[in-house]
Amino acid sequence: MKEEFLKAISEHQGIILKVCRIYCSDNLEAEDLFQDILLALWKAWPSYKGNSKIGTWMYRVGLNIAITRLRKNSRTIKQDELSSAHHSFPATESGRLDIQFDKELQEAISTLSQFDKGLLMLYLDERSYKEMAEILGLSESNVGVKINRIKKILKQKINP
Amino acid sequence: MELDDLKARWQKETKENLNTNKQSMEQLQAILKEKTSGTLINIREKYKGIISYLMVGLLLNIIISPFLHFLLGDDGPVFRLTFSGLLSLVFLLTIGLLVVLFYWLRFSSFSTEVSDVDLHTALIEKITSLKRSFKQEIIFIAAVFLAIFIIGRASSQYLGHGDFGDIYRKDILLAIGAGLAILIFYISRRAKAYNKDIGTLKSYLAEFEGNNEQ
Numbered sequence: 001m002k003e004e005f006l007k008a009i010s011e012h013q014g015i016i017l018k019v020c021r022i023y024c025s026d027n028l029e030a031e032d033l034f035q036d037i038l039l040a041l042w043k044a045w046p047s048y049k050g051n052s053k054i055g056t057w058m059y060r061v062g063l064n065i066a067i068t069r070l071r072k073n074s075r076t077i078k079q080d081e082l083s084s085a086h087h088s089f090p091a092t093e094s095g096r097l098d099i100q101f102d103k104e105l106q107e108a109i110s111t112l113s114q115f116d117k118g119l120l121m122l123y124l125d126e127r128s129y130k131e132m133a134e135i136l137g138l139s140e141s142n143v144g145v146k147i148n149r150i151k152k153i154l155k156q157k158i159n160p
Numbered sequence: 161m162e163l164d165d166l167k168a169r170w171q172k173e174t175k176e177n178l179n180t181n182k183q184s185m186e187q188l189q190a191i192l193k194e195k196t197s198g199t200l201i202n203i204r205e206k207y208k209g210i211i212s213y214l215m216v217g218l219l220l221n222i223i224i225s226p227f228l229h230f231l232l233g234d235d236g237p238v239f240r241l242t243f244s245g246l247l248s249l250v251f252l253l254t255i256g257l258l259v260v261l262f263y264w265l266r267f268s269s270f271s272t273e274v275s276d277v278d279l280h281t282a283l284i285e286k287i288t289s290l291k292r293s294f295k296q297e298i299i300f301i302a303a304v305f306l307a308i309f310i311i312g313r314a315s316s317q318y319l320g321h322g323d324f325g326d327i328y329r330k331d332i333l334l335a336i337g338a339g340l341a342i343l344i345f346y347i348s349r350r351a352k353a354y355n356k357d358i359g360t361l362k363s364y365l366a367e368f369e370g371n372n373e374q
Contacts, residue, residue: 006185006188007185013182014178017174021173021174035194038192038195042192048276060279063279068364070357097181100176102169105166113367114364118279136279136280137278137280155163
């Protein structure tokens with residue numbers, strides 16, 4: 001079972017990285033979240049019955065963990081300080097991440113609510129409305145409405 | 161920057177991030193192993209602390225009681241394992257272990273709860289679960305407090321140190337007052353912690369539901 005799980009995760013690990021990218025602002029935080037999501041996926045793996053695509057299932061678990069994990073000690077150190085400290089570690093080591101945080105992209109993302117960040121990620125990732133609805137628990141028409149609203153917010157933010 | 165630029169940047173960044181950070185199956189397995197053992201170590205450390213405090217409390221009880229007898233003008237500082245002393249130690253130990261067991265079960269069930277339902281349902285489930293958990297904890301702690309009081313009074317009557325209902329004595333009223341103060345302090349701390357978490361999740365849910373109404 002473990003082999004099958006690792007193979008599936010290995011093929012779709014980009015999804016975990018995207019969730020980490022959208023919800024974290026530095027690499028240490030992203031590493032923590034990456035590990036939490038991986039462990040959650042492993043625990044949920046026995047109940048995955050293949051009713052939905054593996055990508056959809058991974059997005060669901062990933063977003064659930066990112067939003068509901070309620071960290072006790074949220075870090076308040078600025079991104080720059082952490083990034084410079086982090087770069088002293090090799091990115092190839094297990095669990096070490098060296099995620100790029102495009103400054104302008106990060107600024108745009110940070111204006112959004114937790115929920116909208118998830119939706120934006122799915123939109124930028126060109127997921128279908130049906131899949132987004134399935135991941136978030138919305139109707140397809142609602143997905144459309146919400147995406148238009150996010151677009152408006154972002155337009156104001158990036159072209160004031 | 162336009163929205164299309166944003167999308168292009170995201171996709172470029174995503175591709176590069178995957179290239180830089182792609183973990184092999186062996187690395188993924190190592191992360192999983194480290195995370196699992198790390199979680200277990202955390203649980204063990206948490207309970208090691210609680211059990212250590214309990215043990216120190218019991219040890220102090222055993223060491224101090226002969227000196228108390230000496231100071232009170234009894235037979236001198238000799239270790240005497242009296243029936244009432246033994247009873248109170250066993251009782252204290254049982255209650256302590258029950259408390260540890262309760263938190264152990266709750267903590268381990270929390271760390272294994274994984275929701276793979278949609279995000280909206282997951283938020284509602286998590287809020288309900290936290291509320292239920294808070295209620296269970298308060299009921300358990302109040303029950304422990306009540307049990308200590310009832311058993312204490314019952315053993316007192318059994319050992320001939322006063323009637324069960326004879327609680328209007330200075331020492332007993334003082335003990336009840338101190339116990340209630342600790343109970344209220346503990347409950348208020350737990351309520352604050354739970355309310356903070358529930359409040360955070362409710363705000364996420366409100367964002368979601370508020371947006372839906374638009």
